[in-house]
Amino acid sequence: MKDVAARAGVGLKTVSRVVNGEPGVTPDTVQRVQSAIEALGFRRNDSARVLRKGRTASVGLVLEDLADPFYSSLSRAVEEVARDHGSLLFTGSSAEDPEREQELALAFCARRVDGLVIVPASQDHRYLQPEIAAGIAAVFVDRPAEQLEADAVLTDNAGGVREGVTHLIRQGHRRIAFIGDQRRIHTAGERLRGYRETMADAGLPVDESWVSMGPTAAERVQAEVTRMLQGPEPVTAVFAGNNRVSVTALRVLVNQPRPVALVGFDDFELADLLSPAVTVVAQDPARLGRTAAQLLFRRLEGETGPPQRLELSGRLIVRGSGEVAG
Amino acid sequence: MKDVAARAGVGLKTVSRVVNGEPGVTPDTVQRVQSAIEALGFRRNDSARVLRKGRTASVGLVLEDLADPFYSSLSRAVEEVARDHGSLLFTGSSAEDPEREQELALAFCARRVDGLVIVPASQDHRYLQPEIAAGIAAVFVDRPAEQLEADAVLTDNAGGVREGVTHLIRQGHRRIAFIGDQRRIHTAGERLRGYRETMADAGLPVDESWVSMGPTAAERVQAEVTRMLQGPEPVTAVFAGNNRVSVTALRVLVNQPRPVALVGFDDFELADLLSPAVTVVAQDPARLGRTAAQLLFRRLEGETGPPQRLELSGRLIVRGSGEVAG
Numbered sequence: 001m002k003d004v005a006a007r008a009g010v011g012l013k014t015v016s017r018v019v020n021g022e023p024g025v026t027p028d029t030v031q032r033v034q035s036a037i038e039a040l041g042f043r044r045n046d047s048a049r050v051l052r053k054g055r056t057a058s059v060g061l062v063l064e065d066l067a068d069p070f071y072s073s074l075s076r077a078v079e080e081v082a083r084d085h086g087s088l089l090f091t092g093s094s095a096e097d098p099e100r101e102q103e104l105a106l107a108f109c110a111r112r113v114d115g116l117v118i119v120p121a122s123q124d125h126r127y128l129q130p131e132i133a134a135g136i137a138a139v140f141v142d143r144p145a146e147q148l149e150a151d152a153v154l155t156d157n158a159g160g161v162r163e164g165v166t167h168l169i170r171q172g173h174r175r176i177a178f179i180g181d182q183r184r185i186h187t188a189g190e191r192l193r194g195y196r197e198t199m200a201d202a203g204l205p206v207d208e209s210w211v212s213m214g215p216t217a218a219e220r221v222q223a224e225v226t227r228m229l230q231g232p233e234p235v236t237a238v239f240a241g242n243n244r245v246s247v248t249a250l251r252v253l254v255n256q257p258r259p260v261a262l263v264g265f266d267d268f269e270l271a272d273l274l275s276p277a278v279t280v281v282a283q284d285p286a287r288l289g290r291t292a293a294q295l296l297f298r299r300l301e302g303e304t305g306p307p308q309r310l311e312l313s314g315r316l317i318v319r320g321s322g323e324v325a326g
Numbered sequence: 327m328k329d330v331a332a333r334a335g336v337g338l339k340t341v342s343r344v345v346n347g348e349p350g351v352t353p354d355t356v357q358r359v360q361s362a363i364e365a366l367g368f369r370r371n372d373s374a375r376v377l378r379k380g381r382t383a384s385v386g387l388v389l390e391d392l393a394d395p396f397y398s399s400l401s402r403a404v405e406e407v408a409r410d411h412g413s414l415l416f417t418g419s420s421a422e423d424p425e426r427e428q429e430l431a432l433a434f435c436a437r438r439v440d441g442l443v444i445v446p447a448s449q450d451h452r453y454l455q456p457e458i459a460a461g462i463a464a465v466f467v468d469r470p471a472e473q474l475e476a477d478a479v480l481t482d483n484a485g486g487v488r489e490g491v492t493h494l495i496r497q498g499h500r501r502i503a504f505i506g507d508q509r510r511i512h513t514a515g516e517r518l519r520g521y522r523e524t525m526a527d528a529g530l531p532v533d534e535s536w537v538s539m540g541p542t543a544a545e546r547v548q549a550e551v552t553r554m555l556q557g558p559e560p561v562t563a564v565f566a567g568n569n570r571v572s573v574t575a576l577r578v579l580v581n582q583p584r585p586v587a588l589v590g591f592d593d594f595e596l597a598d599l600l601s602p603a604v605t606v607v608a609q610d611p612a613r614l615g616r617t618a619a620q621l622l623f624r625r626l627e628g629e630t631g632p633p634q635r636l637e638l639s640g641r642l643i644v645r646g647s648g649e650v651a652g
Contacts, residue, residue, distance in 0.1 A: 056433050067402040090419040107382045111437040270596045285328040
């Protein structure tokens with residue numbers, strides 16, 4: 001700690017404050033102390049780990065919704081990597097509640113996990129700074145950390161939507177709906193951006209009544225899809241912002257007198273057995289989870305260097321529902 | 327502890343041994359000490375809880391497979407009840423590995439959860455005796471504890487299968503396949519029993535080539551369904567022992583020249599949108615999880631009395647695939 005203090009040009013007390021997450025230190029000083037810690041490879045965790053030798057190693061996963069198949073696949077992949085490293089995985093879900101995310105992440109830390117994989121719901125991850133300074137490794141997945149520099153493994157959301165919307169435009173569609181999750185969710189915002197940019201690049205105006213962002217509860221999505229299919233100029237195609245939206249949209253579309261095209265973000269089980277089978281932009285949740293967990297264990301094994309941001313591509317899978325002519 | 331020792335007719339050291347899970351105590355004495363603890367309402371947890379006031383309350387859930395939608399719904403229901411009680415939920419999955427189950431359950435206990443909900447993979451839960459004696463509450467769900475008297479919330483598996491198989495017999499089927507999970511899994515054994523009893527009661531012989539029990543990996547199920555549809559006397563109906571089997575069986579059945587009836591145990595998302603829509607015996611995983619968690623919190627709030635065994639009924643949902651004539 002002396003070396004850290006000397007390198008950061010601060011007193012021992014300040015280093016201790018930063019490491020223990022106490023208040024009264026300017027962000028700039030926190031940054032200096034953390035850089036010094038990083039540079040010197042001082043991780044309090046190392047000694048802590050020796051102290052609790054014989055205790056089962058563990059990592060914590062905070063995700064959004066246990067019951068969403070996207071996150072179940074991601075979880076299982078993280079768990080498999082943890083198991084390969086002789087570590088147990090504890091999982092908890094935030095249900096998109098920022099406070100709940102923080103409570104879970106800190107509860108995992110209090111129970112001495114070695115590291116965290118987080119699908120964030122919060123807009124401010126500075127609460128993790130003391131934990132990270134104290135040696136906890138943290139990797140964000142699906143969505144990046146906010147107000148904190150940290151490792152993140154993401155899908156190229158805007159790029160994936162671009163592929164899907166371009167596909168619909170090629171089938172002759174001009175009035176294309178975009179139904180997404182709550183705007184404050186990073187992935188939802190990025191997907192909406194992909195939609196708007198693609199429409200603009202194709203010279204197609206977007207009527208704001210075609211765009212609906214909000215909770216993906218079935219009632220809301222059902223009402224929105226139904227609304228967009230009414231009136232003199234209904235949409236002829238729907239881009240669904242995630243698998244929850246796709247599944248609900250499908251239930252409305254099968255009851256329409258004329259076919260409406262559908263492309264969904266995220267693949268889902270049985271999408272290929274429906275009629276028409278559902279065209280999707282597939283993410284690879286297992287690969288997201290695996291990549292994040294592998295990065296976490298590399299960090300735990302001592303890999304240093306600046307935070308990494310890895311981006312995986314989506315993949316258009318053509319099956320039928322997206323090839324209905326506009 | 328003196329009262330416990332007096333009531334159980336043993337020394338203080340013996341009580342301490344039982345509470346701390348140390349060896350050298352006969353099962354009979356363990357039982358006596360536990361009954362005394364129960365009778366006196368002595369739960370070490372109470373004082374432990376006071377000691378760690380201000381610390382977030384938590385419960386642990388050990389389930390079989392995070393990525394199976396049946397368990398995701400169950401998890402979410404447990405989580406909602408935990409949240410209503412101001413408690414965090416930690417989840418881990420055993421992947422049907424008894425050692426992994428034990429490791430997870432004990433790791434949760436070591437991290438001071440207040441209680442456990444367990445979907446067991448193990449055949450012997452005596453390892454939990456010291457924890458329970460020390461005040462941890464444990465409720466088993468989906469499958470009962472083995473070699474341990476404990477609370478359990480189950481589905482009436484044999485009864486549910488009876489309803490489904492009777493339905494197939496009524497459509498005229500005589501050669502009905504049963505494809506289930508590994509025989510050592512309680513639910514798989516119970517469902518097989520339901521099948522055999524129903525066939526016997528209807529006076530229908532069962533050719534052993536129609537019965538296949540084993541891992542529900544897609545390759546195995548696919549090969550088994552394919553095999554049963556070949557030869558001079560193929561099966562005309564398939565009873566699928568769980569949702570993983572149904573989904574794979576479906577993929578084989580859609581490619582058959584003549585229709586084969588299918589009834590599955592467990593409902594699954596989009597079953598109603600397939601063609602034909604899939605007839606199932608639906609369990610209610612959310613209700614299983616909710617009931618188990620509510621029982622757990624009643625125990626944590628001090629409800630005593632002998633272990634309870636609650637059994638929920640399955641429900642036949644007729645949709646089309648089970649009404650193909652035999």
